[in-house]
Every structure is written in structure tokens, then in C-alpha cells.
Amino acid sequence: MSKQSSKKVALITGASSGIGEATAKHLGREMHVVLGARRTERLARLATEINAEGGSASVFPLDVTSEASMNDFVRFAAEKYGRVDVLINNAGVMPLSKLEARKVDEWNQMIDVNIRGVLHGIAAALPLMQEQRSGQIINMASIGAYTVSPTAAVYCATKFAVAAITEGLRQEVGADIRVTLMSPGVVESELAESISDPVGREEMRSFRQISIKPEAIARAIAFAIEQPADVDVSEIVVRPTASPY
Numbered sequence: 001m002s003k004q005s006s007k008k009v010a011l012i013t014g015a016s017s018g019i020g021e022a023t024a025k026h027l028g029r030e031m032h033v034v035l036g037a038r039r040t041e042r043l044a045r046l047a048t049e050i051n052a053e054g055g056s057a058s059v060f061p062l063d064v065t066s067e068a069s070m071n072d073f074v075r076f077a078a079e080k081y082g083r084v085d086v087l088i089n090n091a092g093v094m095p096l097s098k099l100e101a102r103k104v105d106e107w108n109q110m111i112d113v114n115i116r117g118v119l120h121g122i123a124a125a126l127p128l129m130q131e132q133r134s135g136q137i138i139n140m141a142s143i144g145a146y147t148v149s150p151t152a153a154v155y156c157a158t159k160f161a162v163a164a165i166t167e168g169l170r171q172e173v174g175a176d177i178r179v180t181l182m183s184p185g186v187v188e189s190e191l192a193e194s195i196s197d198p199v200g201r202e203e204m205r206s207f208r209q210i211s212i213k214p215e216a217i218a219r220a221i222a223f224a225i226e227q228p229a230d231v232d233v234s235e236i237v238v239r240p241t242a243s244p245y
Contacts, residue, residue, distance in 0.1 A: 036073050064121065163181055
């Protein structure tokens, strides 16, 4: 692939399913997308589909909880395409439970993926974007970044943290780099499958009676990317029209 291509280069973490997969398909029509996740077989199938339809996709095995893995992910994209225009920190987990259930391992998993994963992405991509004097970092939060509900205390805490990190980054990076917080409402995804606590699982089943397709978030991400360089869409909330949350 020519490094002189005029197409933007977008990196997507958690690209093997849900919002990440939908975003890869949507952006891959017009951009070079680099797909990162642990489930590489799924990534390979997705990349094959995108490329077969005339798009451009590459795959890299990624563990966002590892700083070294994230550094390698960004380096791979930069070496293959010559630049990195967009990093979408999408990877996330949501094993809901009440605090009294004391599922400490699940709390730590959410902290590692949802917070440290975002920080690792910023740390890996920011120096390159500063050198380029251009770039955009899109961090995936949630409506859980604005309010808290039972069984979701730790999950919401991680998303509150993502919102704070994103706003701090936006204030710090100046005029060259755009920073966007994307906050989906209830979206069809595999996140609920990680809920081991029966109370949390039942609450999410009720919560998801109204949901939207992940493609809706992909379109919102594309909207933020497509704006002129001097326009920073700094925050977007996308929720089902019928949702009271």
C-alpha cells in the first residue's frame, strides 16, 4: 500500500464486534482502517469483507491493557500507511454487578480495559499526531458517563473517567489535534454477554428492550471525522429516540 495515499488512516480498537465492527465497515469504504482486537479470527473475516467490497482494511492483534501492544498497533499503522489520522479508542467491557457482590476481578477488568486502554491509546498515538501536527482521537464513553444506575457503579465510574480524560486532552493539545467524546445510549452489542451477575444481567435485559443498531454510532463517528480541520466536534450523545435514559 502506498504511503502517499490521500485516504485518511483510522485505527479502531475493539474492532471485532459491535460498534467497532460497524465503524470499521463504515469508515473502511473511504479510509484505510486498521483493526485491533484480541479475537484475530473475527478481525481477519471483517477485513476480508471490507477489502472484497472495495474498501481498505488491515488487521493487528491488540490487547489494549498492554502499553507495549498498543504502541505496536500504532507503529504498525504508521509504518504501513505513513501516518495516523484517527484513533478510535472503542474497546470496552461491561460486567455489571452491585458493589455488594464484590466482583473485584471484574472491577479491575473494567478499569484496565475502559480506562487504561484509553490512556494507552493516547500515549501511543499522541506523539505521532503532534509530530504530524494533525490528528483526531475519539474516545468511546457512554450515557453512563453522565449518570449512575444500580449495578453500574464501577462501569459508570470508568466512563466518567473517560469523559474527564477526553476533556483534559482536548484542552491540552491545542489547535492541531481534534478530540471527540462519543457517548452511545443503548446499542445492540455483545457487552451484555460479559455480565456474570444475575441481577446485573436482568437489569441490562430490561434496559436493552429499546436499542439502536451500532451503525448509528458509526455514522456519528464518521460525522465527527468528516468536519473541516478547524472544527472539533468535541462531544456527541447518541441514544434511541424512545429511550428515557
